Amino acid sequence: MPRPVRADISLAALRHNLTLIRQQAGQAKIWSVVKANAYGHGIDNVLPGLQQSDGFALLDFSEAIRLRERGWNGPILLLEGFFEQADLRLIDRYQLTTAVHSFWQLAAIADARLRQPVNIYLKVNSGMNRLGFAPDRLHAAWLEASACPHIGDITLMSHFASADSDTGVAAPMALIRSLPPEMGLPHCLANSAATLWHPATHADWVRPGIVLYGASPSGRWQDIAATGLRPVMRLSSQIIAVQSLQAGDRVGYGGRFRAAGAQRIGIVACGYADGYPRHAPGGTPVLVDGVRTGIVGTVSMDMLAVDLSPCPAAGIGSMVELWGPALPVDDVAQAAGTLGYELLSALAPRVPVVTG
Incomplete structure (x- = not known):
């Protein structure tokens, strides 16, 4: 039989989430972001569940x-x-829409031989300081883009650094509102946090x-608990061995965990080569037959150990849910000192994915 670790992708949850987001977004159209192989879920796997998107961004x-x-x-945007x-x-060739964040890109489009004008998303740096034209250079970029016969539709784009925190979006939105009004461009600004x-x-x-x-964009499941959003991925495996420890017995590489007394532990067929975080500390939550417990010892390449006392x-x-509908990935990530983004997108290619 195959190794028991697997990732289940729920198309019903994906369709449900897209519907909720459309209700939240009002009249705005939706770019469904499928970068990083759809955040680890697989583009082929999620496409059937996202057919009602207005476009895809990657x-x-x-x-x-x-x-x-x-x-x-439909539209595809290169972020x-x-x-x-x-x-x-x-x-x-593939009729893609592209972000433009630099004058060299405008010059490249002007010098290109294209069959048809390319639609662009003109990006302004509103405080993230990654990509984008400085606000005082955006008008010049817009004039150059508007004069280029190889450029079709132009949309103003930006990205928020703190939409998921108390800092919010007031400062970048004030900057965007201060841009020259004669540009009159449609806007694409909101990431996940701003959309919510x-x-x-x-x-x-x-x-x-x-x-x-x-x-959750914030990394805290509690922040989206009232939204009705549903986890799409369930990473699960099984216990493949049980060890009975006595006081003083140690577990795993380096013997980081030491039993205080008699204790049973289960060995689960999942490790960091499957995408589980190697640095997850003892106590990081897992579900065993639906009961919440925690890992013990060091996560190894192919296995991890869990406390069977509860x-x-x-x-x-016994079935083990590493994250999924009953155990939010954000809870696991928070225990491991990271974000759900990283855990989902780090799912390893060797893990079988089942879509349904």
């Missing part, structure tokens, strides 16, 4: 081409834009990412 040309090959004929002039051949919590940012397009997959009936073959 980074890699290979993923954009994959969407076209799978029959998606980081293109990286060299030769990339414009693919943008032209800052309706004034919704404008013409929103770009939900992590919320599509049922995890579930004395558990044994070989």
